[in-house]
Amino acid sequence: MKLSTKGRYGVMAMVNLALYDHEGQVALKQIAEHEGISESYLEQLIAKLRKAGLVQSIRGAQGGYKLAKSPNEISVGEILNALEGILAPVQCGDNVNCCHNSSCKVKPVWEKIHTAVNDVVFSIYLSDLIKE
Amino acid sequence: MKLSTKGRYGVMAMVNLALYDHEGQVALKQIAEHEGISESYLEQLIAKLRKAGLVQSIRGAQGGYKLAKSPNEISVGEILNALEGILAPVQCGDNVNCCHNSSCKVKPVWEKIHTAVNDVVFSIYLSDLIKE
DNA sequence: TTATACTTGACAATTTTAGTCGGAAATGGT
DNA sequence: ACCATTTCCGACTAAAATTGTCAAGTATAA
Numbered sequence: 123m124k125l126s127t128k129g130r131y132g133v134m135a136m137v138n139l140a141l142y143d144h145e146g147q148v149a150l151k152q153i154a155e156h157e158g159i160s161e162s163y164l165e166q167l168i169a170k171l172r173k174a175g176l177v178q179s180i181r182g183a184q185g186g187y188k189l190a191k192s193p194n195e196i197s198v199g200e201i202l203n204a205l206e207g208i209l210a211p212v213q214c215g216d217n218v219n220c221c222h223n224s225s226c227k228v229k230p231v232w233e234k235i236h237t238a239v240n241d242v243v244f245s246i247y248l249s250d251l252i253k254e
Numbered sequence: 255m256k257l258s259t260k261g262r263y264g265v266m267a268m269v270n271l272a273l274y275d276h277e278g279q280v281a282l283k284q285i286a287e288h289e290g291i292s293e294s295y296l297e298q299l300i301a302k303l304r305k306a307g308l309v310q311s312i313r314g315a316q317g318g319y320k321l322a323k324s325p326n327e328i329s330v331g332e333i334l335n336a337l338e339g340i341l342a343p344v345q346c347g348d349n350v351n352c353c354h355n356s357s358c359k360v361k362p363v364w365e366k367i368h369t370a371v372n373d374v375v376f377s378i379y380l381s382d383l384i385k386e
Numbered sequence: 387t388t389a390t391a392c393t394t395g396a397c398a399a400t401t402t403t404a405g406t407c408g409g410a411a412a413t414g415g416t
Numbered sequence: 417a418c419c420a421t422t423t424c425c426g427a428c429t430a431a432a433a434t435t436g437t438c439a440a441g442t443a444t445a446a
Binding site for chain 2: 123124125129130133134137198202206209210211212227228231232234235238239241242243246251252
């Protein structure tokens with residue numbers, strides 16, 4: 123039940139972008155330095171965020187990244203989903219052995235956890251995190 | 255944010271034990287067969303559950319395992335904690351890089367997730383899962 | 387005393403994580 | 417036109433965690 127650095131770094135980077143949103147685009151190098159993350163690694167992560175439509179890139183010299191939407195339109199849930207995939211603790215039903223004799227008595231537990239996590243992350247927006 | 259098989263198998267095994275609680279101890283082999291889990295692997299998991307005081311072992315021929323407490327005294331949270339450790343998505347503060355320039359603006363997010371997950375798992379007891 | 391079952395510890399294949407690296411393409415400034 | 421800067425893309429890799437397997441030993445009931 124741990125979050126990988128993908129999700130953690132991703133949210134950190136997005137908060138960073140939100141903080142400097144008014145200044146136009148920010149170079150990846152800046153973010154990497156600000157947050158103490160490897161630039162090469164962050165590249166992979168931000169590529170996913172771009173494909174998910176959360177950030178916008180400006181190529182070339184003096185280029186960089188900026189939020190694709192307003193901070194109050196980007197939830198932490200979107201960020202985490204883009205980087206970590208579905209946040210369910212167990213994906214029952216695939217080829218995952220989750221119910222034999224216990225005949226899926228446990229499935230509702232995983233669903234409740236999933237719902238609880240989603241309720242939290244999709245109700246927190248970047249704008250909530252950068253205020254004060 | 256996935257649960258490993260440790261936690262999943264552990265809860266399944268405990269539900270199994272709860273189902274057959276009235277029949278006295280159940281052999282590990284039975285549980286492994288019922289749930290489709292490797293017996294050798296389950297051995298490791300149930301050892302942790304025993305050390306956490308959740309199951310009780312009866313050695314010798316016709317031996318096996320049984321719940322150490324009543325099903326309504328054992329929560330899913332206890333089981334998961336015994337097998338997966340703390341369920342926090344991020345453990346900020348260690349040597350984990352979680353806040354630099356974003357100066358821990360994200361920390362409350364991880365805490366809320368942790369709280370939400372705990373609220374769920376510590377409010378569900380084995381007795382809830384085996385009824386009906 | 388023997389079969390059953392728990393206990394321990396070492397080992398190992400596979401997958402995931404957490405990056406690294408090199409180069410190509412785009413763009414603004416000189 | 418050139419050059420420094422920066423994004424973009426794909427392949428590669430070391431380390432760690434996961435998910436087991438296996439062998440040998442210990443305890444106990446029948």
